[in-house]
Amino acid sequence: MAFNQELEAVTQAFSGHGVDEKSLVTLLGKWDPLERESFRKKTPHLFSEDHERHFQRWDDQYVRLLKHEFVRFKNAVVLWTMHPWERDARLVKEALKKGPNEYGVLIEVACTRSSEELLGARKAYHSLFDHSIEEDVASHIHGIERKLLVALLSAYRYEGTKVKDDTAKSEAKTLSNAIRNAHKKPLNEDDEVIRILATRSKLHIQAVCKHYKEISGRPR
Template sequence: MATPQELDILTKSFTGFGVDEKSITRILGKWKPEERESFRKGSPNFFKQDDRLFEKWNADHIALLKREFSRFKNAVVLWTMHPWERDARLAKDYLIKENRSCDVLIEIACTRSSEELLGARKAYHSLFDHSLEEDVASHIHSTNRNFFVALVSAYRYEGSKVNDEVAKSEAKILCNAIKNANTKNPVEEEEVVRILSTRSKAHLKAIYKHYKEMFSKTLDEDLEHGSSLKEAVMCLCTPQAYYSKVLNASLKSGADEKTKVALTRVVVTRGDSNMKEIKEEYHKEHGVSLSQKIEETTHGNYKDFLLSLIERGE
């Protein structure tokens, strides 16, 4: 007879982020037919009973389990790729989706160095026989098109020199564009696109600082929630805060699939980069370490692999 503890472990193993392969193997491998039947009858979230009292897997949960089993595989595959290929494939996957959100493309365009973004564009040529800029222009038909093409085309100055007076004047330009948002979407303003797609990150951080000093709010606070401009400003000026926000959303109970997949993407793509700063920001913002949150939320080999990536170098 299956014990209540085994039933509880198995139920948890089939839910959440990833599946606990070790517990599933250990428990199911020794269960007799009557114990498996008992589990089916006692797990209405997983099984439905038809009019002949036949318990069958819920089709929606089968689809969910396929995704959960694949999380570990997907994380390993992405981690072993060359970073340029990884970014190129992530961008392509974003572009062919119908219900896309702007986060993936903006992350690639705005948090990578100039050389990393150039490398991703070269990899995109090699993999898909198109330029990334060409496909962005072909697939995006919203008001964001010119902005996105400009972002992925960027090759920013990486030095520390900043003209402070120019940064102040451009903070005013951005403020005026935001104030006039009811008349014209700021993402369609040529000067806004020029500033955010060409200026160095050091220069943009100076703009960010002057904006707060002059207008008592940060630039991203004044931008519409969820807009491509807000996401780009956060990625360019406060990437650790941006990634902390994305990770927190992905780890929430009840997060949808589009939100959950960000967990793999962020941990894998930032594992060799600014993960230390992201973890510090996450702890500051949410009062719990990222490692602890992943430990509590995810399962099995997927959990172990994520933890190994975020704890590297500690």
């Protein structure tokens, strides 16, 4: 089936007059990110363009309609067709609503996305909820993890390959001292630990961990 025919079939499946689950599973499951983006751009009755932040977002009214059409199927399909920025923004919002047991979602979004992807999620959050991720995290979370989570979700990390080994070794010593004195000050409240975890590149943090294991005598 040609892509234009697939596009028509998926659009029909989202018609609001009974959802064709088989078509959705078959076609959406094989589309790559560019094809899903093309679907969003070619269905303005389902998605609206945020011209300021440069992404396509689901129409909230249509999402509510789909919820009545297929409760069991809605979340997976809607999330799959979303722009990745919107998907992450909505996942963060839902995790904040559900509370501490879902805070792992915040860590996943903050630590597994590229700097541009995380920035995009923050832009989408602005567009969808008229708040920033940072202010909602700060206002919803009141435990000792708040400072670290705000810092992680605010980050825009360097993603190059250069690592200053002397700096990594120095920060490994800082981390070792913080862990040794965690009974006096929890790691989640240690500004230096938070700075290292929230601002350093992933390669730099790997180097810090390597030096920490050497300093602490822990196995590699």
